[in-house]
Amino acid sequence: MPATDAPAAAVRALRPPRPTHDPWLPQGVTVELERGPGGEFTPSATVFLTGAECPFTCVFCDLWRYTIDGPTPAGALPAQLRAALEQLPGLLREAGLDRCDQLKLYNASNFFDRRAAPEEDLEPIAGLAAGFQRVVVECHPRLVDERVRRFADRLPGRLEVAMGLETAHPEALSRLGKQMTLEQFDRAAERLRADGVDLRVFVLVGVPFVPAEEQAKWVAESVRHAVGAGARSVALIPVRGGNGELERLRGLGLFEPPDLALLEECLAEGLRAAEASLAVQVDPWDLEQVAAGCDACRDARVAAIREMNRTGAPPRTVGGDRG
Numbered sequence: 001m002p003a004t005d006a007p008a009a010a011v012r013a014l015r016p017p018r019p020t021h022d023p024w025l026p027q028g029v030t031v032e033l034e035r036g037p038g039g040e041f042t043p044s045a046t047v048f049l050t051g052a053e054c055p056f057t058c059v060f061c062d063l064w065r066y067t068i069d070g071p072t073p074a075g076a077l078p079a080q081l082r083a084a085l086e087q088l089p090g091l092l093r094e095a096g097l098d099r100c101d102q103l104k105l106y107n108a109s110n111f112f113d114r115r116a117a118p119e120e121d122l123e124p125i126a127g128l129a130a131g132f133q134r135v136v137v138e139c140h141p142r143l144v145d146e147r148v149r150r151f152a153d154r155l156p157g158r159l160e161v162a163m164g165l166e167t168a169h170p171e172a173l174s175r176l177g178k179q180m181t182l183e184q185f186d187r188a189a190e191r192l193r194a195d196g197v198d199l200r201v202f203v204l205v206g207v208p209f210v211p212a213e214e215q216a217k218w219v220a221e222s223v224r225h226a227v228g229a230g231a232r233s234v235a236l237i238p239v240r241g242g243n244g245e246l247e248r249l250r251g252l253g254l255f256e257p258p259d260l261a262l263l264e265e266c267l268a269e270g271l272r273a274a275e276a277s278l279a280v281q282v283d284p285w286d287l288e289q290v291a292a293g294c295d296a297c298r299d300a301r302v303a304a305i306r307e308m309n310r311t312g313a314p315p316r317t318v319g320g321d322r323g
């Protein structure tokens with residue numbers, strides 16, 4: 001095995017200790033207006049749930065920080081969601097919103113993994129989410145099975161599943177520890193479509209094993225792949241260091257943390273590749289954590305990214321210099 005393709009146990013061994021979390025409390029709740037594929041804006045809430053860690057060990061992933069040792073206790077997710085929904089009216093008021101149509105339930109793992117979301121909790125979760133027109137959950141493509149359809153059937157609103165394509169670069173994808181091929185991604189997307197479930201796709205910016213000068217090209221290719229898979233939207237995720245393995249890869253010259261200039265360029269290229277057939281955006285909570293590259297242009301770059309998120313249109317020229 002090459003030195004860059006570390007087995008899961010080696011990736012885990014480099015991590016700092018897992019922070020302790022109360023499995024009966026959510027990690028947080030945010031509200032925002034989210035642009036949809038038709039340019040419409042949907043008042044949306046995201047609940048960051050606490051639960052079991054994902055069984056995959058992607059080299060770029062830091063979501064394990066928000067998980068617990070062992071399986072999610074039965075009853076914990078509905079309790080977290082109830083607590084989060086109690087905060088929602090106040091958050092909406094603060095944001096100047098008078099309603100919320102979309103609920104994103106992000107559990108830092110896979111919603112259709114029984115260890116992360118116990119079977120008996122799906123019914124109460126569906127009940128708590130009944131007031132929303134759209135419910136979005138995240139799941140690895142290999143864990144998309146008959147549970148998705150069963151959960152969709154319990155919801156009065158529409159179900160959308162967010163899956164990580166990460167990158168359409170076949171070789172990089174095979175080295176990320178995702179344990180998934182493009183064909184497996186496409187099969188899961190096809191199953192969602194057949195079950196009447198919408199698809200959202202996560203695409204990485206700063207993919208390990210891809211040189212910096214090729215990142216934007218592969219983001220565009222990944223967006224085209226998502227369009228072909230029938231996605232409704234693409235969320236660009238800047239890769240964050242800090243899990244040990246990324247620092248090791250950086251030392252080998254195989255990973256460079258993305259800065260705001262690269263994120264801006266990738267968003268612009270992603271929007272061009274989408275040709276307005278789906279929504280492409282950077283999740284707003286990711287922006288604050290990305291290095292500026294240069295402090296003087298931080299505000300301008302964040303403003304440019306927010307503007308592209310808002311309009312869905314790339315700038316006339318590619319996003320500024322990379323200096």
Ligand code: SF4
Binds near residue numbers: 062
């Ligand atoms: S499949 Fe998703 S949650 Fe699991 S390790 Fe990979 S990126 Fe993280």
